[in-house]
Amino acid sequence: MGEYLNFHYDVDGENFVSAGQASVELKKTLRRLGLPPETIRRLSIAMYEGEINMVIHAGGGEADVDIYEDKIVIVLKDHGPGIADIALAMQEGYSTATEGVRSLGFGAGMGLPNMKRYTDEMQIDSTVGEGTTVTMTVYLS
Amino acid sequence: MNSYRHSVVLDVEKCTGCTSCVRRCPTEAIRVINGHAEINSDRCIDCGECIRVCQHNAKKAMCSKLEHYMHYKWKIALPAPSLFGQFNGLEDVDEVLQGLLDIGFDEVFEVAKAAELVSAYTRTYLKTEGIKKPVISSACPVISRLISLRFPYLKDNILPILPPMEIAAIEAKAKAKKEHPELSEKDIAVFFISPCAAKVSYIRNGFGDYKSHVDVVVALNEIYFQLIGAMKRKHTPTITSEAGMIGIGWASSGGESTAILNDSYLFADGIGNCMQVLESIENGNIPQLEFVELDACIGGCVGGVMTIENPFIAKTRLQAVRRYMPVSRNFVASDAGSVPADYFSNSLPAYTPISRLSDNIVESMRMMAQIQSLRETLPGIDCGACGSPTCRAYAEDVVRGVAGEDRRCVVLDRKKQIEKETQT
Numbered sequence: 114m115g116e117y118l119n120f121h122y123d124v125d126g127e128n129f130v131s132a133g134q135a136s137v138e139l140k141k142t143l144r145r146l147g148l149p150p151e152t153i154r155r156l157s158i159a160m161y162e163g164e165i166n167m168v169i170h171a172g173g174g175e176a177d178v179d180i181y182e183d184k185i186v187i188v189l190k191d192h193g194p195g196i197a198d199i200a201l202a203m204q205e206g207y208s209t210a211t212e213g214v215r216s217l218g219f220g221a222g223m224g225l226p227n228m229k230r231y232t233d234e235m236q237i238d239s240t241v242g243e244g245t246t247v248t249m250t251v252y253l254s
Numbered sequence: 255m256n257s258y259r260h261s262v263v264l265d266v267e268k269c270t271g272c273t274s275c276v277r278r279c280p281t282e283a284i285r286v287i288n289g290h291a292e293i294n295s296d297r298c299i300d301c302g303e304c305i306r307v308c309q310h311n312a313k314k315a316m317c318s319k320l321e322h323y324m325h326y327k328w329k330i331a332l333p334a335p336s337l338f339g340q341f342n343g344l345e346d347v348d349e350v351l352q353g354l355l356d357i358g359f360d361e362v363f364e365v366a367k368a369a370e371l372v373s374a375y376t377r378t379y380l381k382t383e384g385i386k387k388p389v390i391s392s393a394c395p396v397i398s399r400l401i402s403l404r405f406p407y408l409k410d411n412i413l414p415i416l417p418p419m420e421i422a423a424i425e426a427k428a429k430a431k432k433e434h435p436e437l438s439e440k441d442i443a444v445f446f447i448s449p450c451a452a453k454v455s456y457i458r459n460g461f462g463d464y465k466s467h468v469d470v471v472v473a474l475n476e477i478y479f480q481l482i483g484a485m486k487r488k489h490t491p492t493i494t495s496e497a498g499m500i501g502i503g504w505a506s507s508g509g510e511s512t513a514i515l516n517d518s519y520l521f522a523d524g525i526g527n528c529m530q531v532l533e534s535i536e537n538g539n540i541p542q543l544e545f546v547e548l549d550a551c552i553g554g555c556v557g558g559v560m561t562i563e564n565p566f567i568a569k570t571r572l573q574a575v576r577r578y579m580p581v582s583r584n585f586v587a588s589d590a591g592s593v594p595a596d597y598f599s600n601s602l603p604a605y606t607p608i609s610r611l612s613d614n615i616v617e618s619m620r621m622m623a624q625i626q627s628l629r630e631t632l633p634g635i636d637c638g639a640c641g642s643p644t645c646r647a648y649a650e651d652v653v654r655g656v657a658g659e660d661r662r663c664v665v666l667d668r669k670k671q672i673e674k675e676t677q678t
């Protein structure tokens with residue numbers, strides 16, 4: 114039961130133009146594994162939102178995706194500014210995104226709520242000044 | 255004599271000579287002669303306005319039929335990004351790409367991918383010293399042609415980078431040759447899936463000295479129905495999009511501008527608006543800008559005459575598909591230096607003074623005086639019944655000697671008749 118596959122992605126915070134690549138890579142992998150399309154969709158969206166958050170709010174980070182027989186766990190870890198009020202950040206529409214990224218459609222304040230919606234479990238551990246770790250789990254039935 | 259093969263053509267059988275298109279044409283290229291419309295190809299910029307306005311479906315854009323070209327060994331589809339805005343409920347671009355493979359293409363190369371490269375090089379180019387600003391997008395051939403015909407002074411402002419469609423064609427061929435050394439040049443064909451008539455003309459005629467790398471152009475609204483059928487067989491795509499938000503964003507007006515990642519830009523859509531913006535740039539009465547994007551079609555390429563969906567609905571759908579795409583998947587380091595030679599082009603159709611009355615100034619002045627005095631006798635109601643778009647244009651046609659006996663001013667004739675009747 115403890116057997117799992119790990120996929121590691123470095124999320125570059127320097128290059129905003131490339132943000133979102135890891136989620137495409139993950140989607141390709143999940144397709145190869147033959148997971149149901151709905152599961153692939155949920156995981157890619159959750160990964161996407163988390164990855165973009167690391168780029169636009171935390172200057173980049175790392176993502177680890179562990180694939181077990183019965184579940185998939187995504188861990189996103191960054192060393193950004195951290196989130197002071199997690200409950201506030203979780204509210205739909207809350208955003209501190211800058212004008213620059215808004216012109217491309219970011220900053221609706223829907224990322225974290227979507228991550229929660231599309232996964233079965235989500236936990237945010239964050240310390241101001243140290244960084245944020247988001248852990249999301251999707252169970253395979 | 256004129257050798258330019260426009261893609262906008264008239265079906266004489268269907269044309270009733272109603273003059274709707276005559277009045278709509280932004281370059282006054284159409285006249286009704288002997289009861290049906292005629293397009294002056296020196297003036298036509300393939301904007302498609304006449305196709306849009308014609309109630310009788312007498313105007314259409316000529317494209318190739320896919321089934322006539324299936325004999326090529328290696329067929330590469332180049333979908334314009336606007337294609338992805340045509341499907342209701344589409345969640346993933348990959349479904350469309352898979353559909354293209356399923357209807358018989360051997361490979362797909364997204365124009366959106368090439369668009370991202372153009373965006374990347376545009377950002378680099380904008381940093382070049384000594385270039386004319388604002389830089390005007392080179393993507394819409396209607397605009398480039400319009401500039402070369404009507405705003406020659408602005409031709410050095412045009413971005414000297416090939417449009418995404420061409421870069422996609424060049425890259426797609428190079429990739430196929432590399433990956434399939436067994437194929438010869440003749441075996442490979444690149445098919446552009448076009449939302450617009452202007453690109454068809456660009457591909458058929460080349461642009462100035464530049465010869466297009468696209469082999470076959472198929473209309474988006476024709477391939478659409480085939481695609482819909484193929485896409486119904488939902489299966490997990492084996493192909494993954496190689497473009498992101500920036501590339502897909504090019505489909506609608508403003509997409510190319512936002513991709514310069516700098517807020518000193520203007521974008522306008524619709525041929526009338528574009529002409530006004532060009533006038534303003536020419537007259538120097540707009541603020542200092544880095545970049546100007548002009549799309550002849552309302553809404554941008556999603557508003558092309560060969561699309562299916564309303565441009566605003568297509569744009570909204572694209573926003574939904576773009577939502578979970580990477581910002582871009584093709585970019586170059588910001589210090590990439592200059593634009594690669596293969597992508598560089600500043601070739602434009604030669605400037606032809608289409609409005610010039612004569613090449614002799616004395617003769618021109620004489621004609622101008624004649625036009626003026628004739629205009630004074632005309633009613634000035636621009637009814638179009640004479641086959642010219644305006645009374646001014648009619649006066650000019652008469653003086654140029656191109657308005658024959660069948661194209662008389664009905665108002666003037668009637669007036670003369672009444673005068674005669676009251677005299678006797």
Ligand SMILES: Nc1ncnc2c1ncn2[C@@H]1O[C@H](COP(=O)(O)OP(=O)(O)OP(=O)(O)O)[C@@H](O)[C@H]1O
Binds near residue numbers: 193207210223226
């Ligand atoms: N990894 C992170 N590090 C620091 N702050 C974060 C991080 N992720 C989210 N936040 C904070 O939480 C807010 C809400 O995030 P959320 O993803 O819901 O919205 P958004 O990123 O602002 O906009 P959207 O995701 O709709 O584009 C952010 O604006 C930011 O202030």
Ligand code: SF4
Binds near residue numbers: 395396554
């Ligand atoms: S806006 Fe796009 S679709 Fe319309 S004419 Fe220009 S290039 Fe073609």
Ligand SMILES: [Mg+2]
Binds near residue numbers: 162165166223224
């Ligand atoms: Mg977010």
